[in-house]
Amino acid sequence: MTPSITALRKALARPAVWVSLIWLIGISVACAMASVLAPIDPLEQDLSNTFSGPSALHWLGSDELGRDIYSRLLHGGGGLLLTALIPVGVSLLLAVPGGLLAGYLSGRVDAAATFVVDILFALPGLVVVLAIAAVSDNNLVVMAVAFGVLTSGAIFRVVRTATAAARELPYVDAALVSRLSRLRILARHILPNVTGPLIVQAIVHYSGTFLFLTSLSFLGLGFSPETPSWGQMTLNAAQNLDQHPWLMVPVGFALTATVLALNLVGNALLEAVSGHRRPSQLPDPRRPVPDEPADAVVPPAPASVLTVDRLHVCYPGQDGSDRAVVRDVGFQLQRGEVFGLVGESGSGKTTTALSILGLVPPPGRVTSGRVLLHGEDLLRLNEAQLRKVRGSRIGLVAQEPMAALDPSFTVGSQLGEMICLHRRVRRREARQIALSLLTRVGLPDPAAVARRYPHQLSGGIAQRVAIALALSGEPDVLVADEPTAALDVTVQAEIIDLLLHLREESALTLLLVTHDLGVVADICDRVAVMSDGRLIEEGTTEAVLLSPAQEYTRTLVAATPRLPVDAGEERSWA
Amino acid sequence: MRTPLLDVKDLGVEYRSGWRSSPTKAVDDVSLTVGHGEIVGLVGESGSGKSTVGRAILGLTAPARGTIHLGGQDITNRHAADRRDLSTGLQVVFQDPYASLNPACTIGRTLGEPLEVHGKLSAADARTRIEELLTRVGLPADAIDRYPSAFSGGQRQRIAIARAISSDPALVICDEPTSALDVITQARMLDLMSDLSRERGTAMLFIAHNLAVVAAIAQRVVVLYRGRIMETGTTQDVLCRPLHPYTQALIASSPVADPLRQRKRRAARKQADPVAGSEGRAGATPQGCPFAPRCPHATSTCRIQRPAVTLVDGRTVACHLFTADNPTPEGANA
Numbered sequence: 001m002t003p004s005i006t007a008l009r010k011a012l013a014r015p016a017v018w019v020s021l022i023w024l025i026g027i028s029v030a031c032a033m034a035s036v037l038a039p040i041d042p043l044e045q046d047l048s049n050t051f052s053g054p055s056a057l058h059w060l061g062s063d064e065l066g067r068d069i070y071s072r073l074l075h076g077g078g079g080l081l082l083t084a085l086i087p088v089g090v091s092l093l094l095a096v097p098g099g100l101l102a103g104y105l106s107g108r109v110d111a112a113a114t115f116v117v118d119i120l121f122a123l124p125g126l127v128v129v130l131a132i133a134a135v136s137d138n139n140l141v142v143m144a145v146a147f148g149v150l151t152s153g154a155i156f157r158v159v160r161t162a163t164a165a166a167r168e169l170p171y172v173d174a175a176l177v178s179r180l181s182r183l184r185i186l187a188r189h190i191l192p193n194v195t196g197p198l199i200v201q202a203i204v205h206y207s208g209t210f211l212f213l214t215s216l217s218f219l220g221l222g223f224s225p226e227t228p229s230w231g232q233m234t235l236n237a238a239q240n241l242d243q244h245p246w247l248m249v250p251v252g253f254a255l256t257a258t259v260l261a262l263n264l265v266g267n268a269l270l271e272a273v274s275g276h277r278r279p280s281q282l283p284d285p286r287r288p289v290p291d292e293p294a295d296a297v298v299p300p301a302p303a304s305v306l307t308v309d310r311l312h313v314c315y316p317g318q319d320g321s322d323r324a325v326v327r328d329v330g331f332q333l334q335r336g337e338v339f340g341l342v343g344e345s346g347s348g349k350t351t352t353a354l355s356i357l358g359l360v361p362p363p364g365r366v367t368s369g370r371v372l373l374h375g376e377d378l379l380r381l382n383e384a385q386l387r388k389v390r391g392s393r394i395g396l397v398a399q400e401p402m403a404a405l406d407p408s409f410t411v412g413s414q415l416g417e418m419i420c421l422h423r424r425v426r427r428r429e430a431r432q433i434a435l436s437l438l439t440r441v442g443l444p445d446p447a448a449v450a451r452r453y454p455h456q457l458s459g460g461i462a463q464r465v466a467i468a469l470a471l472s473g474e475p476d477v478l479v480a481d482e483p484t485a486a487l488d489v490t491v492q493a494e495i496i497d498l499l500l501h502l503r504e505e506s507a508l509t510l511l512l513v514t515h516d517l518g519v520v521a522d523i524c525d526r527v528a529v530m531s532d533g534r535l536i537e538e539g540t541t542e543a544v545l546l547s548p549a550q551e552y553t554r555t556l557v558a559a560t561p562r563l564p565v566d567a568g569e570e571r572s573w574a
Numbered sequence: 575m576r577t578p579l580l581d582v583k584d585l586g587v588e589y590r591s592g593w594r595s596s597p598t599k600a601v602d603d604v605s606l607t608v609g610h611g612e613i614v615g616l617v618g619e620s621g622s623g624k625s626t627v628g629r630a631i632l633g634l635t636a637p638a639r640g641t642i643h644l645g646g647q648d649i650t651n652r653h654a655a656d657r658r659d660l661s662t663g664l665q666v667v668f669q670d671p672y673a674s675l676n677p678a679c680t681i682g683r684t685l686g687e688p689l690e691v692h693g694k695l696s697a698a699d700a701r702t703r704i705e706e707l708l709t710r711v712g713l714p715a716d717a718i719d720r721y722p723s724a725f726s727g728g729q730r731q732r733i734a735i736a737r738a739i740s741s742d743p744a745l746v747i748c749d750e751p752t753s754a755l756d757v758i759t760q761a762r763m764l765d766l767m768s769d770l771s772r773e774r775g776t777a778m779l780f781i782a783h784n785l786a787v788v789a790a791i792a793q794r795v796v797v798l799y800r801g802r803i804m805e806t807g808t809t810q811d812v813l814c815r816p817l818h819p820y821t822q823a824l825i826a827s828s829p830v831a832d833p834l835r836q837r838k839r840r841a842a843r844k845q846a847d848p849v850a851g852s853e854g855r856a857g858a859t860p861q862g863c864p865f866a867p868r869c870p871h872a873t874s875t876c877r878i879q880r881p882a883v884t885l886v887d888g889r890t891v892a893c894h895l896f897t898a899d900n901p902t903p904e905g906a907n908a
Contacts (some may be wrong), residue, residue: 171673175687
């Protein structure tokens with residue numbers, strides 16, 4: 001099954017969506033079979049029985065001429081629902097080839113097509129259609145086609161954007177390199193990327209068109225006054241709203257429910273197309289307190305700054321049962337030590353590090369274990385208490401420095417804010433501290449860096465600033481999650497130098513999460529190897545990397561590509 | 575000497591960010607060759623233009639200057655889609671194992687694509703061929719009817735390699751094919767690629783940022799920095815006896831997984847002339863050496879004059895420390 005079908009199934013499983021679908025199908029079928037389901041002639045007047053209200057004869061009551069509302073509702077919907085397909089069809093016919101060509105060819109074709117669409121957007125749709133109604137002798141089909149042309153811009157833009165984005169995909173490049181014809185690439189590789197957003201846009205468009213046509217019939221345009229239509233019924237109801245409000249209920253409900261259902265289905269499809277609904281990344285403040293290990297009384301080693309004890313982290317699996325991603329992990333960090341946590345992707349190393357800070361992304365949760373910082377169990381703190389620990393006692397350096405920085409504030413103001421928060425000092429003082437922090441992370445011109453916005457920083461400087469941010473609360477433990485993975489090697493070497501310098505300068509304890517055994521060899525005193533959620537080996541860096549006890553560690557070390565010994569090394573070895 | 579399979583001469587690629595802004599030179603005067611069946615590593619940091627060189631060869635980016643010859647035919651200004659008559663096959667493996675396979679196509683369909691162009695194979699023959707390919711890259715033959723979502727990153731990259739070799743191309747451009755993979759997967763992938771290259775005589779241009787990865791697979795190395803070639807030579811020469819100060823800095827900065835050796839390398843790096851911070855890029859002038867602002871050996875000449883490409887012991891270096899009559903200056907290896 002292709003992933004898009006899976007996503008579609010998920011979207012359709014939501015109650016609001018299937019109720020909407022049932023309504024849409026139901027109303028379409030009912031309108032199509034109106035003569036069977038509503039045998040009373042919608043035009044038959046009964047002046048002795050006007051405004052009757054719901055009764056056995058008139059299920060939804062009768063109107064000012066005694067006509068059956070139920071019958072008028074069913075007979076009046078079909079024309080609208082069908083006619084609304086015309087503008088959508090016209091729009092699709094114009095906009096899909098246009099959007100595909102403009103998006104794929106770009107350049108001048110794109111500029112010209114976009115110009116035309118911009119003009120279409122500038123035209124007032126209703127006014128143009130009213131003018132067309134006047135010259136076309138109130139011909140509904142002509143008006144619907146004109147409306148379709150006028151509103152084709154929205155679909156054009158969606159198709160064009162999706163096409164232009166798909167054109168950049170590596171598999172499209174690969175198909176080009178395989179010398180597939182452009183037409184085939186367009187049909188096979190680009191169109192599937194466009195269909196999702198296109199279907200969504202078409203449904204949204206249909207819902208808008210349906211409402212527009214209802215407005216036209218409300219104004220008495222397009223639909224002949226003899227045939228019933230929902231717009232005309234709304235007009236009648238509006239005229240009698242003071243005395244007979246019931247009249248508005250059936251048609252109002254039918255209209256609102258239909259448009260709402262169309263939009264709900266459109267939105268659900270949009271979510272299915274653009275990926276899953278993103279769950280909140282914030283940890284749940286009401287998270288349950290994890291179980292304590294059975295013999296929790298065992299005290300940590302006295303010199304240990306941070307102790308992780310029998311930690312278990314679970315994620316709910318697809319079948320509802322919990323899937324453990326961290327199992328029985330324990331280690332201790334001594335003061336001033338650099339401790340490496342290595343493993344491949346999915347080994348649970350990052351989850352372990354994040355659970356120390358209470359930041360396991362939901363729906364994951366720590367199910368049992370202890371995280372002791374100077375003897376205090378962080379897992380048993382509430383969110384408010386944890387907030388005081390984060391930043392001021394444990395700092396976090398993330399892999400992507402730009403993610404740690406807010407793009408809309410200068411470095412100086414972000415740093416100043418953090419310092420004010422953690423150290424309770426005045427702004428001017430905070431500014432001084434910020435500058436000294438920037439100097440401390442090795443930036444030669446701190447005042448200039450403080451004035452810059454994150455996008456003006458190179459990767460290396462941004463990571464230095466992120467480290468300064470992590471240090472702003474004067475933590476004595478720093479958790480660094482792949483702090484150099486996004487950087488070039490020459491910049492990585494400088495950041496590692498900086499971390500080592502900070503450790504020497506202020507006895508900072510460092511938990512370094514990394515996949516790179518080279519970085520481990522360069523900086524770590526001790527290292528723990530994780531695989532499949534378990535900590536499989538722990539020891540001094542020399543012991544683990546040079547004489548690994550476990551088969552997995554041996555494979556990992558052997559798989560790490562090695563540099564041949566270079567001349568510079570040979571000389572220093574001699 | 576046989577003409578090389580791929581011959582890139584003085585390649586220049588420019589990007590324009592706006593109508594009026596002056597173009598940025600992503601690739602500047604790059605010349606390189608790849609011989610038949612040879613694996614050449616193209617190494618550089620981010621922004622070095624290494625991927626752009628690959629895209630220009632593939633016909634996905636138009637070059638501003640220079641020529642590209644493949645198998646003797648000029649392919650310089652021919653877009654990838656206009657190369658149907660080319661006699662020498664060219665294929666590609668990209669970095670991202672997720673984006674490089676169409677999620678809506680079965681593996682069989684994806685792998686069959688390069689075969690379709692030739693159009694000689696019957697559907698049954700093509701299927702047999704694809705199943706053989708899948709087995710060769712270490713995947714079950716029944717993968718043919720499945721979708722990419724059923725496979726892990728490493729398996730997808732094997733599929734991408736199978737697609738690249740399915741039409742028996744003479745040259746495969748590999749753009750960081752292993753950098754999204756875990757080390758164990760990476761090691762297996764590198765083995766597979768060298769084996770395939772040896773078995774089928776497929777040449778590869780292996781683009782990577784990791785020197786050690788290139789050392790594991792390439793016979794020759796080209797080192798790129800900010801769009802220009804710094805140094806070329808055999809892998810052994812360039813990695814064991816780097817001549818260019820940039821190559822030296824690159825090697826010294828790459829940590830090795832042996833703590834004892836790494837400790838000595840760290841001490842040696844500290845002892846060597848401190849290379850100005852990587853951020854001191856402001857001083858680079860378009861007419862000088864791009865590495866001059868960070869180079870411990872830089873002189874005023876380096877900032878105003880572009881170093882000529884010098885041939886030293888069968889390898890090339892673009893550095894003022896090396897001139898035709900002074901191929902081994904004092905202190906160049908410090």
